[in-house]
Amino acid sequence: MASGGAAGEGEWLKVAQLRAAVEAQDAHAREVDNLTLRRFLRARDHDVDKAAAMLVKFLKWRRETAPEGFVPEAQVRRELSQDKVCMSGVDRAGRPILVAFPNRHYSANRDMAEFKSFIVYLFDKICARIPRGQEKFLAIVDIKGWGYSNCDIRAYIAAIEIMQNYYPERLGKALMIHVPYIFMKAWKMIYPFIDNNTRDKFVFVDDKNLQETLQREVDESQLPEFLGGKMPLVPLKDYVQQPHQAV
Template identity: 75%
Template sequence: MMQNRSVLEVFKTFLGHVVIKQEVDNLTLRRFLRARDHSVEKASAMLLKALRWRKEAVPGGSVPEEKIRRDLDDDKVCMGGVDRTGRPILVAFPAKHFSAKRDMVQFKSYVVYLLDSICARIPRGQEKYVCIVDLKGWGYSNCDIRAYIAAIEIMQSYYPERLGKALMIHVPYMFMKAWKMVYPFIDNVTRDKFVFVDDKSLQEVLHQEIEESQIPDTLGGKLTLVSLKNYARSLPA
């Protein structure tokens, strides 16, 4: 712990006024340090790039729903419950995404919106979320390598150490061809977080990770998912 604290202090000193001006907290600094193997220089470059990106990508502080209405209406992402450690769960349905109707600028804003939404659910004492990627029904019309790479780039570059695990389920054989093209763009830290689950082991893995009351009803559990477009409306005022 002493070593971690000393590295953190060096990191804060290296960044200087940026930490104070942007109100970057210690937890955020630690995540960027872990993402760059506690290299102060590399973590600083990563954080400063992320701060510049945030200012340009989300000038108002949040993405307006009207800007991403088309993606929201497709219901390709839902909010789930929590895993056994209390991490919130995001459930994605890539078969509801169609490359022919995708607008890259809007899609990137949609990714920011969903990442901001799931990160806002992370409770005190946790830093990460879990994602279930249900590929049931996925086919060539859903294949969108550019969008996948863009989403992963945003996640690993600007939301480092937020993804705890991604369970890839109902994976069709043809998807693995697409995955081979995406894989080289995933950094080593993030690669290990993608876990491919075969259908025979699905229920066992789900129950190991999640209590039955928190498993989506679409996967045999008892929890009703909330679409991303309805999630904000379900929050207390």
């Protein structure tokens, strides 16, 4: 299990070893900060060789996926128009909150290349909101109204693999709420593709425990209005931040 929290002297020593190993393979690694290196190290349970392989793969992928340093909005306009992801407030730990609505995603209308670009665009945006001193975000995934027309196993697996491989140690927790029974059949197909360090972060919340769980995680002032809080949702297409902050 990847450790969290503050790093000890031994961990920073491994970060230095990781930097040396990756810079020897890819000069672009010099631009990667130590906190990013630490996340990749933790994602591979402090195995420097495995973390180096993961990071080298990431650097190559990033250059190919976002050659300008970011995914242009025009590249994901159709995905953005569906309002399947919104920004909200912050949780009690100061982690920014992302709210997803899988019932607004239709497999028949999905173009996989655009969908993958959208996932990168989305993760870049939420990671840019993470404040100094915090490294993770909280996701609230509202599965209310989800049905077979929304079921898209290939897209779900693609999104999870992008998160695991290229945004390691960014997801703090994903609260899965209003979960219909039929969704669990899809989840059984997705689950084997989720790595051990990520599986525990998906928390399925019973309706009867929903308000108690939400209040434990998020103050009422920061909780989305549709869940009984006071924070309006901002669709991702309407969310504005400083242009192209570093991920």
